[in-house]
Amino acid sequence: MQFINVVWLKRDLRLTDHAPLYSAIEEGSPVLLLYLYEPMLLNDPHYDERHWRFVWQSLEDIDRQLRKFNTQVLVLNSSAINAFSTLMTQFTIKHVYSHQEIGLKNTFERDKSISALLKEKDIKWFEFQTGAVKRGLKNRKNWDRDWQDFMRKPVLTPNLEQANWCTLPIESEKKWDIPYTWQTKARGIQTGGSELAWRTLEDFFDQRAFAYARSISKPEASRSACSRLSPYLAWGNISIREIYQAALKHWKTPGLRRNLIAFISRLHWHCHFIQKFESECAMEHRPVNIAYLDYPYEKQSHSIHFVKAWQQGNTGIVLVDACMRALIQTGYLNFRMRAMLVSFLTHHLNVDWREGIAHLARLFLDFEPGIHYPQFQMQAGVTGSNTIRIYNPVKQAQEHDPEGVFIYKWLPELRTIPVPLLFEPHTLTTMEAMMYNIAPDSIYLNPIIDLESAAAIARERLWSYRKRLDVKKEAARILSMHVKER
DNA sequence: AGTGCAGTTGACTTT
């Protein structure tokens, strides 16, 4: 049987700055590129069709680049165990190469079973660091410096010309029909693939980044002034190091410096949070601060209506609903508005963060487990260490969407209401509501909660809970683990 | 010109 090296693609769907592919090619044996649509993930509530479509588009992009080498990615709809077992009947696998996956428990467990399988067959599996995130890190000593060092190292571009490509074995991948809806572009949602990742990057540094810092908090302006690289980063169409080094190239451009500093600091936070998740992955199932297991959330039987209204963008709070609807349609929202959505669910509605986390994961095209969990918990206030942020959706709208552009766009039924009444339609009199042509049973005349009293109650609940001794003790423990030591 | 006062601004604290 033919010897091959398997390069197992996961959330690293690119052919540049790719250490596993680089090493596999260097080794010399024929290379097989493998991607698995795993039933375990297809059925996971964190994922949505939009993700698998993005992955498909990314794979198509890779195949386009591979065409001149007369090869393509082997795509299988299969569990990893089955896929590797099948491959082993066709080939003698010399090595397996992949990036470390800092993911949910299910992928971690899957990796452990694959590791066991490969070990049993005496096959070496080389796993490479993802970005600046270190596996099994005990503390944050020198973490910042190491981040810098990693980002400044030259990118590892595999020599595709030199590669020895393996002849694709199995007919099986052709038997499997990729759903039609994955193969059509989704209107309003970003399209996957490295080519588009690089076009987005260039367009950002050439045009959009000039407005970055001043627009980042605004729901409408952020959509063009932010980089929009997040899904490409999450699915690995481009590496964080490639983005970092591209940013540095524009360092001297007048008017860009401040924006680049703001942008690069966020690249840094990207790894920081994934590192946090890697170091304390139990946070997928419980609050980082274990004292919050007893937090007095709304009973599920009661919260279910709140959750539904929140999920559908039907709460009657204008900016909250506009944000959720934008997210459903486009898979994107700027950071501040994401935080506000979590704040509203967990604070105003007092719903357990675990009842909302998968919903946003499904909607975020750029869903990244290692960022999603720490961020969601932090915003939900269950870390016990970061300050509690209860966003006021009315104030946020007045400050960041003063003309109502974003709200009108996503809640067209309110187009007749002028600013500033738009921000608080429940204050309209019956006469005014009629005048503006708002249906008398509109949720916007009668929101699911009273914003002010809900915020006051949440403030009291959160701050009094934080005073508990067990909360403070846990907070101290967490701090010593994650905060940078110099 | 100095004084009293309402209203504003910004730094800082509390929740």
Next chain:
DNA sequence: TAAAGTCAACTGCAC
């Protein structure tokens, strides 16, 4: 990456 409250300093204005 919050919001509300407190307080001192400051401003504009009337007398």
